[in-house]
Amino acid sequence: MRKSIILWLVLVCFIASPAIVFASDFSDRISGLVKVQGVRVYSNGDSKVRVVLDSSGPVEYKTFVLSNPNRIAVDIKGAWLSPTADKVTMVEGGLVGKVRISQFDPTTVRVVVEANVSKDRYKVFQLKENPAANKSNRIVMDFGDLAQDDTPKAATVEEATIAAVPDADKVVTKTIKLFDTPGLKDKIIAIDPGHGGSDPGAVGPHGITEKEITLAVGLELKKMLENEGAKVIMTRISDVDVAYANATAKDELQARADIANNAKADVFVSIHMNAFVNTQVKGTATYYYPKTNGDERIARFVREGLISQLGTDDRAMQTCNFYVVKHTTMPATLAEVAFVSNPVEEQLLKSTEGTKKAATGIFRGLDRYFSYE
Numbered sequence: 001m002r003k004s005i006i007l008w009l010v011l012v013c014f015i016a017s018p019a020i021v022f023a024s025d026f027s028d029r030i031s032g033l034v035k036v037q038g039v040r041v042y043s044n045g046d047s048k049v050r051v052v053l054d055s056s057g058p059v060e061y062k063t064f065v066l067s068n069p070n071r072i073a074v075d076i077k078g079a080w081l082s083p084t085a086d087k088v089t090m091v092e093g094g095l096v097g098k099v100r101i102s103q104f105d106p107t108t109v110r111v112v113v114e115a116n117v118s119k120d121r122y123k124v125f126q127l128k129e130n131p132a133a134n135k136s137n138r139i140v141m142d143f144g145d146l147a148q149d150d151t152p153k154a155a156t157v158e159e160a161t162i163a164a165v166p167d168a169d170k171v172v173t174k175t176i177k178l179f180d181t182p183g184l185k186d187k188i189i190a191i192d193p194g195h196g197g198s199d200p201g202a203v204g205p206h207g208i209t210e211k212e213i214t215l216a217v218g219l220e221l222k223k224m225l226e227n228e229g230a231k232v233i234m235t236r237i238s239d240v241d242v243a244y245a246n247a248t249a250k251d252e253l254q255a256r257a258d259i260a261n262n263a264k265a266d267v268f269v270s271i272h273m274n275a276f277v278n279t280q281v282k283g284t285a286t287y288y289y290p291k292t293n294g295d296e297r298i299a300r301f302v303r304e305g306l307i308s309q310l311g312t313d314d315r316a317m318q319t320c321n322f323y324v325v326k327h328t329t330m331p332a333t334l335a336e337v338a339f340v341s342n343p344v345e346e347q348l349l350k351s352t353e354g355t356k357k358a359a360t361g362i363f364r365g366l367d368r369y370f371s372y373e
Contacts, residue, residue, distance in 0.1 A: 283313030294331030305365030
């Protein structure tokens with residue numbers, strides 16, 4: 001009996017030792033390295049794109065160009081990549097395609113941006129942390145119109161000025177007839193569950209992906225609208241790329257706009273979830289491109305509907321150059337329902353109750369849109 005106990009203890013130590021060695025090796029490997037938190041992207045359509053790489057401290061980096069296809073790459077030295085970071089990020093607009101990030105070697109994080117731009121159309125620089133503004137150390141990659149003012153005009157965590165329409169008051173807004181008869185019956189409504197297929201979108205701290213939530217909300221909304229007699233056009237009804245497998249960002253976004261345009265939809269709603277490196281940030285926002293007298297209207301009603309149902313903070317309504325709302329011919333809005341990066345809002349969004357509340361909020365916004373002139 002005593003020999004059996006001794007043999008058992010020896011066996012346990014033998015089995016456990018590889019795990020102990022692995023943990024020690026991992027700790028040694030990241031000791032002294034800067035942690036790269038992940039990628040944030042802000043798009044001003046075809047005018048400017050900003051890629052932000054948040055890190056736990058200042059870093060050394062080098063920039064170089066790759067060809068076939070054209071890509072701009074940055075190697076961040078003395079760094080390791082957070083395991084929760086999104087490895088691929090799709091960009092809305094035709095200026096930049098996918099942004100990929102990986103652990104290139106044990107002490108180098110590599111970021112590769114699909115961008116067919118000349119040398120004077122991109123720049124890479126580093127910014128120091130600013131605790132007062134809730135900003136970490138970060139490398140910034142700007143593409144496109146570098147003459148735009150980089151100074152934020154509003155201190156928002158989404159750096160919304162990069163997404164805003166420059167001189168929005170100068171955009172020619174077309175006056176259209178919103179509807180002939182009030183109510184949802186017979187209205188053609190295009191619903192776009194954001195991301196899908198090869199593009200998971202943002203990922204919450206507990207692993208749920210943006211593409212899962214947007215599809216669940218979209219399908220629930222479809223049922224609600226059809227029960228009221230509306231004709232619903234979905235850009236996707238399953239976990240797929242809309243254009244084709246592993247589509248370029250521009251082709252994917254254009255495919256979604258084409259579906260709505262070809263159906264001659266009355267309105268278009270793109271459903272998304274927000275994310276930020278600070279997990280305490282939360283709330284609901286909607287975006288629109290002021291091409292008709294209906295765009296601001298649908299964005300306002302959808303935002304108000306979501307907030308009333310979810311009880312989320314109001315992060316306001318803003319103009320934007322997002323591809324799908326700019327290139328659809330009908331009134332359109334992109335709704336950032338809540339922050340999947342916020343643990344509380346992630347749990348709400350992944351629940352059946354949260355899905356129904358989000359769908360109900362958008363449904364009520366659409367109902368108001370079609371209720372009166």
